[in-house]
Amino acid sequence: MSPTLTPGARRILDVAAVLFYERGIHAVGVDLIAAESGVTKRTLYDRFGSKDALVARYLQERDERWRDAVRARLAALDTPAERVLAPFDVLVPWTAANERGCAFVNAFAELPDPGHPGRAVIADEKRWLRDLLRDELAAAGAADPDGGALVLLLLHEGALATTGAGGLPGAAEAARREAAAVRDRALTR
Amino acid sequence: MSPTLTPGARRILDVAAVLFYERGIHAVGVDLIAAESGVTKRTLYDRFGSKDALVARYLQERDERWRDAVRARLAALDTPAERVLAPFDVLVPWTAANERGCAFVNAFAELPDPGHPGRAVIADEKRWLRDLLRDELAAAGAADPDGGALVLLLLHEGALATTGAGGLPGAAEAARREAAAVRDRALTR
DNA sequence: CTCCGAGTTCACCGATCTGTGAAGTAAACT
């Protein structure tokens, strides 16, 4: 999938991922990214072309890492009912390690232009999760997979927002508990 | 509380509110705000002191407007059960008019410095809503007002995030329906 | 030996950023 980054490009992307998430996209300049990567700005532009493209790559890689975590959790779960909660299982440790909320929501806040290459990545990420929740609910035999998936999505996104801007570290656990209750109601009825 | 803004300052704040929300805080410069307000940059600094202070004022005023809307809704509701849903009643038209998500979550994404004057406003806003939900649940006789308030908060914030970055305009209605179900369970048990 | 990819150094571009200093104007208030 990704055409094997050069060592320098790898470092740039790792540094950019941390800085963009921790400090925001607009607040972090290419000069800082280059300096922190032990690389010149010239190399950054030779590898990525533009800051916008680098931002898109950052979001893309973060999306991949998160999907891999969800897929890994799914692979460890057998019963359809358990599988519905897989994203919430991942969410608990994820929010503990990422206290600045959802990187995609944050990026959305900073990228008002719908034509920005990063916007497509954001849209993909949200759609992927919603589709996954819907499919798992359907596989578990829920009466209204679409409606249920939307409610679970609300809880998921709410937990991310609430751990970030809300400053409530326990939000993910609460979201997981409530998600289980929503699932049970969707299955028994 | 607010010491009656001068006409110029009023225009500056109105323009800044739109631009900050639509395009982001870092992306909007003071030159643009001044120009769009029909005011010179000098006036902007004479009235507000700094961009950071202007940002804080923008958040503060938005917070006040939103609280007023919730309080107005509360004033029109009688039964304790209805009152619990007041923030969700406000949320439906609010999200329809503000398609770029929660201004406070967005601002949080752009203001990583905990010392920024805007951060206190963000924290206040979230706490106010959580306390209100808790108090209304308690007044309605809920068994666990704290736990219930957190779940309702998750749905509320989830709806805002999902209408914004998620691009799902119907999220607020779904959140309101689910909030009603959560409330009913909290009251009957 | 030669070529190429990866990365370096360094100077530079034009634009934009927040913020300030000094002086002047017009109207309203006392």
Place this chain on the structure above:
DNA sequence: AGTTTACTTCACAGATCGGTGAACTCGGAG
């Protein structure tokens, strides 16, 4: 008449922004 309030004009500062051009080094592969 005098003072205050609100705002203007204009020039300027210092930094930082994203992005580029040209030439150079170095190691590995053919």
